[in-house]
Amino acid sequence: MVERIDVYPTHIHEGYKLRPGQTLPFGASIVPGGINFSIFSSHATTCILVLFEKDADKPLVEIPFLEEFRIGNVYSMTVFDIDYENIEYGFRMDGPWDPKNGHRFDKTKVLMDPYAKVIGGRDVWGTNPDWDNVYQHRSRPVLNDFDWEHDKPLELPIEDLVIYEMHVRSFTRHESSKVEATPGTFAGMIEKIPYLKELGVNCVELLPIYEFDEFEDSRRSPITGEMLFQYWGYSTVGFFAPKAGYAATGKYGMQVDEFKNLVKELHANGIEIILDVVFNHTAEGNENGQYVSFRGIDNKIYYMLTPDGYYFNFSGTGNTLNCNHPVVRNMVLDCLRYWAAEYHIDGFRFDLAAILGRDQNGAPLSNPPLLEQLAHDPILAKCKLIAEAWDAGGLYQVGVFPAYGRWAEWNGKYRDALRKFIKGEENLIGEMASRVQGSPDLYATRGPTASINFITAHDGFTLMDLVSYNGKHNEANGWNNTDGANDNDSWNSGWEGDTTDPGIIQLRHRQVKNFATILMVSQGIPMILMGDEVGRSQNGNNNTYCQDNLLNWFDWSLLDKNADLLKFFQKVINFRQTHAVLRSRTHYRHADYVGSGIPDISFHGTQAWQPDWSANNQHTLAFMLSGDHAKGGKVHDDHIYVAINTYWDALSFGLPQLPHGRRWHMAINTSMPTPEDIWQPGSEPLLGDQHTVWVGNRSVIVLVGR
Amino acid sequence: MAFESSLVLENGIAKITLVGELDASVAPQFQEKIKEAADAHAQKLVLMMEGLVYMSSAGLRALVYAKQKMGAQVKIYLIATQDQVVEPIKQTGFHYSVIMLPSYDASVIEG
Numbered sequence: 001m002v003e004r005i006d007v008y009p010t011h012i013h014e015g016y017k018l019r020p021g022q023t024l025p026f027g028a029s030i031v032p033g034g035i036n037f038s039i040f041s042s043h044a045t046t047c048i049l050v051l052f053e054k055d056a057d058k059p060l061v062e063i064p065f066l067e068e069f070r071i072g073n074v075y076s077m078t079v080f081d082i083d084y085e086n087i088e089y090g091f092r093m094d095g096p097w098d099p100k101n102g103h104r105f106d107k108t109k110v111l112m113d114p115y116a117k118v119i120g121g122r123d124v125w126g127t128n129p130d131w132d133n134v135y136q137h138r139s140r141p142v143l144n145d146f147d148w149e150h151d152k153p154l155e156l157p158i159e160d161l162v163i164y165e166m167h168v169r170s171f172t173r174h175e176s177s178k179v180e181a182t183p184g185t186f187a188g189m190i191e192k193i194p195y196l197k198e199l200g201v202n203c204v205e206l207l208p209i210y211e212f213d214e215f216e217d218s219r220r221s222p223i224t225g226e227m228l229f230q231y232w233g234y235s236t237v238g239f240f241a242p243k244a245g246y247a248a249t250g251k252y253g254m255q256v257d258e259f260k261n262l263v264k265e266l267h268a269n270g271i272e273i274i275l276d277v278v279f280n281h282t283a284e285g286n287e288n289g290q291y292v293s294f295r296g297i298d299n300k301i302y303y304m305l306t307p308d309g310y311y312f313n314f315s316g317t318g319n320t321l322n323c324n325h326p327v328v329r330n331m332v333l334d335c336l337r338y339w340a341a342e343y344h345i346d347g348f349r350f351d352l353a354a355i356l357g358r359d360q361n362g363a364p365l366s367n368p369p370l371l372e373q374l375a376h377d378p379i380l381a382k383c384k385l386i387a388e389a390w391d392a393g394g395l396y397q398v399g400v401f402p403a404y405g406r407w408a409e410w411n412g413k414y415r416d417a418l419r420k421f422i423k424g425e426e427n428l429i430g431e432m433a434s435r436v437q438g439s440p441d442l443y444a445t446r447g448p449t450a451s452i453n454f455i456t457a458h459d460g461f462t463l464m465d466l467v468s469y470n471g472k473h474n475e476a477n478g479w480n481n482t483d484g485a486n487d488n489d490s491w492n493s494g495w496e497g498d499t500t501d502p503g504i505i506q507l508r509h510r511q512v513k514n515f516a517t518i519l520m521v522s523q524g525i526p527m528i529l530m531g532d533e534v535g536r537s538q539n540g541n542n543n544t545y546c547q548d549n550l551l552n553w554f555d556w557s558l559l560d561k562n563a564d565l566l567k568f569f570q571k572v573i574n575f576r577q578t579h580a581v582l583r584s585r586t587h588y589r590h591a592d593y594v595g596s597g598i599p600d601i602s603f604h605g606t607q608a609w610q611p612d613w614s615a616n617n618q619h620t621l622a623f624m625l626s627g628d629h630a631k632g633g634k635v636h637d638d639h640i641y642v643a644i645n646t647y648w649d650a651l652s653f654g655l656p657q658l659p660h661g662r663r664w665h666m667a668i669n670t671s672m673p674t675p676e677d678i679w680q681p682g683s684e685p686l687l688g689d690q691h692t693v694w695v696g697n698r699s700v701i702v703l704v705g706r
Numbered sequence: 707m708a709f710e711s712s713l714v715l716e717n718g719i720a721k722i723t724l725v726g727e728l729d730a731s732v733a734p735q736f737q738e739k740i741k742e743a744a745d746a747h748a749q750k751l752v753l754m755m756e757g758l759v760y761m762s763s764a765g766l767r768a769l770v771y772a773k774q775k776m777g778a779q780v781k782i783y784l785i786a787t788q789d790q791v792v793e794p795i796k797q798t799g800f801h802y803s804v805i806m807l808p809s810y811d812a813s814v815i816e817g
Contacts, residue, residue, distance in 0.1 A: 085730040085762050143763070147770045147803070187797035248797045254763045261799030 007032045009080050013063045016051075020069045021076030026334070027115030027240070028089060028141040034080035035141050039091055039113060040327060041298045042073040043103055048092040049077060050110050050135075054120065054253075055088075057133045059110075062092065085253070088120055088138040089113065093296055099287065100309045102300030112238060112293040113139040114302075114331065117338075118256060119211040119238045125169065125184065125245030126229070126548070129215055137213065137237050137292055140253065144342050146260045153346045154272050155382045156202060158408065158449045158525060159583040162573050163274065164201040165457055166530035167232065167552065168209060168246045176556035182248035186255075186262040193269050199533060199566075200573035203272040205349055207458055208233035209259070210275075211241040214548075216283055222478050228546040232458060234351060235283040235317065237292055239335045263344050272346035274384060275339060279323055279332050280355040280391065281315035289318060301327055304362055312362050314355050316392030323356045329370045332356075337379045347384025349410075354391040357402055364395055368402055375404035386410065386452055399442030403450065408525065411439055411451040418455055419466065419489035422514055424646050424698075426618040433603060433611075433621065436642075438523030440587045447586055451524035455515050456532055459485070461542045463532035466490045467511040468497060473540030476547065484543030497540055509535075510698060513568050513670040513677060514644070517700045520576040521642050523584055533569035534558035564674035571678040575667060575702070578681045581630035581637040596628030597659030598639070608654040619647035624656050627705070639705035640667075645695040652692050655703070664690055664703045671696025707759055713739045719815065720748035725757035728765035736765075740772045751776055752815060756786035766800060773803050785810050 009017030095105030116139035172188035181187035247255035294302035357368035438448020603611035604622040627637030665684035709726035720743030
């Protein structure tokens with residue numbers, strides 16, 4: 001094979017051999033003989049490549065991009081004979097300092113590459129940075145190769161997913177996790193995959209694992225004196241790099257391999273992985289914030305700015321990424337393609353995704369090009385795309401998010417309705433009927449798979465706290481309890497917080513089981529929050545974004561303490577996975593279209609076939625699913641009957657009679673103590689009375705008809 | 707600490723002794739030894755790791771290269787690997803692809 005003739009140096013600078021580089025791909029790419037560097041800026045007047053020896057505080061060399069190294073607005077250069085494992089690089093850009101017109105160039109700053117695939121500087125979680133170092137977040141080159149063997153994204157049907165929202169560090173940081181690897185890391189998480197399998201979830205959704213700075217806005221708690229961190233990570237430093245501090249091998253710079261190994265191991269166990277991605281803002285903050293990257297590279301392009309050159313703040317964190325500028329749009333696309341192709345990621349959940357539908361002045365677009373492009377991208381074609389369909393600027397798009405037939409969304413209305421209903425609030429029967437059907441009122445044309453159903457997520461109370469606290473208790477965050485949401489729709493079950501009262505404890509456990517049951521029998525995609533299955537509490541704190549301690553860490557001793565809850569969750573997830581009729585791609589038709597003798601769904605009241613939608617009924621909802629209509633009639637399943645009683649007394653429900661000699665069996669009864677609260681499929685006891693069933697106070701029953 | 711590698715081929719077993727620090731600058735030397743072993747159609751690859759004190763990501767890649775170059779049917783043994791080298795091997799999952807032994811055990815390797 002003839003060797004290429006463009007792999008030889010043409011220039012030299014302070015002993016470093018160079019040549020004009022390849023403009024694409026952006027970032028640093030290891031090429032024969034050296035490293036290719038490429039970066040965009042449309043307003044810079046000069047650009048300098050700054051090379052450091054790994055971890056050094058002073059540059060090794062600064063190499064200007066010659067004019068002949070610039071094509072259009074892209075500076076590119078290949079530097080030969082440098083050791084990619086021991087080099088860090090950044091850029092120094094000069095240009096106008098004219099904030100009123102959006103320009104904030106400062107050639108005294110060394111800027112991180114927006115396309116950096118590995119970022120040093122915070123290699124081990126919580127290690128105090130050297131603040132005197134001129135270069136805090138340090139781009140490093142990486143080899144993208146990995147021994148994937150036969151792995152590829154799983155492409156599980158979305159309707160079959162049970163999503164587990166989790167935080168990597170919190171999952172194994174507690175000493176009770178007893179992991180062999182460094183606690184709180186990707187490697188630690190691998191050791192707990194058997195737990196996830198036993199629970200029955202088949203998809204994990206990770207809170208941000210892109211590089212962020214746990215020391216951003218870090219401070220001491222005025223209450224405890226403890227260090228408060230940027231713990232959750234919703235403040236991106238680098239979009240293309242996994243967080244080094246989440247890797248046991250971060251100290252060796254091997255976080256890429258460790259995270260890829262986690263993906264591979266999850267896939268080998270039938271578990272998909274969705275990343276929570278934060279494209280709405282960056283860690284650079286507002287005009288008083290730090291220079292990391294974008295601000296000094298091309299501020300006017302990367303951020304949404306007011307006419308006076310200040311930062312729009314639709315994210316509530318100081319700045320807003322200018323996602324519908326074509327250059328930024330391409331970066332987002334490059335980023336997601338990179339994670340999908342290089343890391344085999346199965347899907348993405350977009351934080352404050354409504355921002356991605358705003359134009360460069362912040363106005364909502366009717367046809368946002370970024371969202372459309374992501375929906376139709378060939379590499380992302382099988383990835384799940386999930387929107388948090390609101391932003392901090394007041395744009396609330398649940399049900400109307402521009403979906404292009406692809407996007408699902410966190411259904412905040414499901415969460416709110418279910419919380420209020422279980423708590424005992426009135427006038428919710430009609431809405432609850434929609435929510436358990438997959439919210440056809442919101443997703444008429446998109447189907448139930450557009451609805452990610454959840455009761456709790458990282459924002460807000462845990463499920464145990466939802467039934468243990470009337471109000472938030474966020475004093476530990478140091479803001480005098482002013483932070484965090486006030487509309488929690490929670491009820492403390494009779495006592496605020498911790499109690500030894502067995503009646504209250506029992507009621508709380510029952511309410512947790514009620515929530516879990518309804519979630520698992522609802523059409524749509526269920527998502528549960530890490531630890532809810534074992535009654536994890538945050539002591540009433542509903543905004544633990546800064547807490548690197550027991551408030552967030554998963555305490556594995558809860559597996560024993562709340563064994564009844566864990567068993568219930570395992571079984572109720574298994575119940576959903578056993579019954580195809582609960583996992584539909586299409587909405588119910590309210591008709592019998594397969595000749596089974598009953599419609600695909602029917603609603604009932606305390607009398608069979610007589611649903612009470614009137615204002616007189618505030619506390620009961622019952623419905624029956626025809627198993628013969630499962631998957632549009634292609635699968636034959638049991639019939640399923642669900643009765644929910646949020647009243648403070650037991651109520652009798654008349655049962656619909658089953659066709660073809662089938663009989664009702666008790667699958668779930670949340671008013672019963674474990675293990676009689678839920679039965680394994682196939683072992684459900686036959687109901688002695690096939691005409692009526694008693695549903696205990698604040699309880700849910702589920703029957704199977706076979 | 708300077709890196710050194712030496713290869714002995716005997717009865718279908720390729721034994722490579724690694725000493726020092728295995729990083730990007732010396733990984734090609736190690737790969738060359740692996741290539742020699744593969745060219746000789748070795749059926750087992752034994753890496754004597756006792757003297758290896760550091761392995762970077764390029765070193766790890768050299769192990770992956772060994773696995774891929776030798777073929778899936780060739781068993782790879784890592785002998786007497788030091789803790790600081792075991793850690794990245796385990797946490798990046800490569801230990802699933804090799805057999806790690808505390809010392810050279812002829813009954814296992816030659817049996």
